[in-house]
Amino acid sequence: MVKLIKEVSAQDKILLAAKNVFLAKGMAGARMQDIADEAGINKALLHYYFRDKKKLFEMIYEEAAAQLFPKINFIFESEAPLFEKIEKFVEEYITMLLVNPFLPLFVLNEINQEPQYFQKKFWGKNKPKPEKFLKQIEKEVKQGTIRPIQPVHLLMNMISMTIFPFIAKPLFQINMALNDEQFRSAMESRKKEIPKFIIESIRK
Amino acid sequence: MVKLIKEVSAQDKILLAAKNVFLAKGMAGARMQDIADEAGINKALLHYYFRDKKKLFEMIYEEAAAQLFPKINFIFESEAPLFEKIEKFVEEYITMLLVNPFLPLFVLNEINQEPQYFQKKFWGKNKPKPEKFLKQIEKEVKQGTIRPIQPVHLLMNMISMTIFPFIAKPLFQINMALNDEQFRSAMESRKKEIPKFIIESIRK
DNA sequence: GTCTATAACTCGATAGAC
DNA sequence: GTCTATCGAGTTATAGAC
Numbered sequence: 001m002v003k004l005i006k007e008v009s010a011q012d013k014i015l016l017a018a019k020n021v022f023l024a025k026g027m028a029g030a031r032m033q034d035i036a037d038e039a040g041i042n043k044a045l046l047h048y049y050f051r052d053k054k055k056l057f058e059m060i061y062e063e064a065a066a067q068l069f070p071k072i073n074f075i076f077e078s079e080a081p082l083f084e085k086i087e088k089f090v091e092e093y094i095t096m097l098l099v100n101p102f103l104p105l106f107v108l109n110e111i112n113q114e115p116q117y118f119q120k121k122f123w124g125k126n127k128p129k130p131e132k133f134l135k136q137i138e139k140e141v142k143q144g145t146i147r148p149i150q151p152v153h154l155l156m157n158m159i160s161m162t163i164f165p166f167i168a169k170p171l172f173q174i175n176m177a178l179n180d181e182q183f184r185s186a187m188e189s190r191k192k193e194i195p196k197f198i199i200e201s202i203r204k
Numbered sequence: 205m206v207k208l209i210k211e212v213s214a215q216d217k218i219l220l221a222a223k224n225v226f227l228a229k230g231m232a233g234a235r236m237q238d239i240a241d242e243a244g245i246n247k248a249l250l251h252y253y254f255r256d257k258k259k260l261f262e263m264i265y266e267e268a269a270a271q272l273f274p275k276i277n278f279i280f281e282s283e284a285p286l287f288e289k290i291e292k293f294v295e296e297y298i299t300m301l302l303v304n305p306f307l308p309l310f311v312l313n314e315i316n317q318e319p320q321y322f323q324k325k326f327w328g329k330n331k332p333k334p335e336k337f338l339k340q341i342e343k344e345v346k347q348g349t350i351r352p353i354q355p356v357h358l359l360m361n362m363i364s365m366t367i368f369p370f371i372a373k374p375l376f377q378i379n380m381a382l383n384d385e386q387f388r389s390a391m392e393s394r395k396k397e398i399p400k401f402i403i404e405s406i407r408k
Numbered sequence: 409g410t411c412t413a414t415a416a417c418t419c420g421a422t423a424g425a426c
Numbered sequence: 427g428t429c430t431a432t433c434g435a436g437t438t439a440t441a442g443a444c
Binding site for chain 1: 229360374376393
Binding site for chain 3: 247256257
């Protein structure tokens with residue numbers, strides 16, 4: 001029989017299922033049975049494609065980290081003016097987090113579990129180098145374009161305001177009585193609100 | 205023999221050990237054996253004092269949540285002027301987080317695992333009510349004391365900038381090459397930097 | 409490649425001596 | 427109250443049929 005609709009390979013089904021389960025429950029909380037169920041196959045097949053749980057987990061972990069960090073790098077490396085970089089960073093990050101809301105908590109958790117593993121694995125040639133971005137801030141301060149501020153704090157503030165609401169999503173939702181759509185809409189408006197908040201604070 | 209130095213009860217040793225292990229590894233990742241080792245006793249004794257793992261975990265979870273939230277409530281309920289509240293919130297929170305750096309990631313993780321449990325357990329009579337604080341912001345906007353800003357964003361920004369760096373501690377440390385002392389010192393200076401950053405942004 | 413059955417092991421929990 | 431020994435449920439991982 002000719003397949004008109006391309007079928008998803010077992011391997012891809014597993015990877016997708018593993019992503020869902022690991023992101024929701026973490027390495028320790030996830031069960032191979034959960035992943036098999038989610039993928040609609042049996043446990044044995046998981047081991048056929050990926051030798052053991054650790055290996056499967058690492059595929060997902062690396063994919064997640066790869067999704068989270070290169071965008072930062074791009075901002076760090078670009079030659080754009082400061083305010084433009086800030087706007088772009090916040091905009092792109094929130095767009096991505098709206099699609100992958102569990103990514104930050106998952107990755108930060110696993111970094112906290114094994115900082116050395118993370119450092120070895122992801123801090124090779126592709127490591128984000130914030131120096132350039134920090135120097136740019138320093139330069140603007142010296143030129144008097146923005147008020148005096150320690151570059152590190154500005155960077156932390158920008159990243160914190162962008163990512164944290166997704167980590168604390170259920171807390172904010174319960175606390176402020178927001179349903180999913182209201183939360184999504186609030187994050188959407190933060191794409192403009194955060195850069196504005198920052199720029200109002202630092203520009204002269 | 206008269207005990208001149210008061211000995212720590214087994215129960216207290218267990219609670220302290222359980223706190224360390226659960227905060228570091230979460231409910232799913234923690235092992236009763238780890239807790240027993242950390243406390244310097246054996247597993248059986250854990251079950252003697254606390255029937256099962258879940259019960260022991262809940263003691264720690266409740267203690268952690270109780271440490272994290274009442275401070276927020278205090279700020280929400282107080283009658284102080286807006287800027288003063290912001291300064292106080294940031295200052296007190298960072299002081300507490302420097303002593304308990306793992307608290308936020310632990311609590312946010314478990315909230316994400318079981319939002320309903322959290323809601324039932326901690327959203328009873330003592331639930332933080334941000335309405336008053338949000339109304340206060342709204343009022344200041346109307347009076348023209350601060351620039352127009354949606355109260356929810358201001359609240360999210362303040363909380364995010366205060367808490368997130370502790371959640372992302374290893375990430376920031378690796379990325380910016382900060383040792384523990386340098387990180388502590390950076391957080392210490394954020395007690396002033398964050399309120400300044402906010403106030404510069406919103407005051408007219 | 410995919411499945412069923414089961415081995416091998418981890419871990420929470422209990423029994424029972426002291 | 428505290429310990430050693432062990433049970434039994436739940437999980438990862440493998441064997442082997444198809």
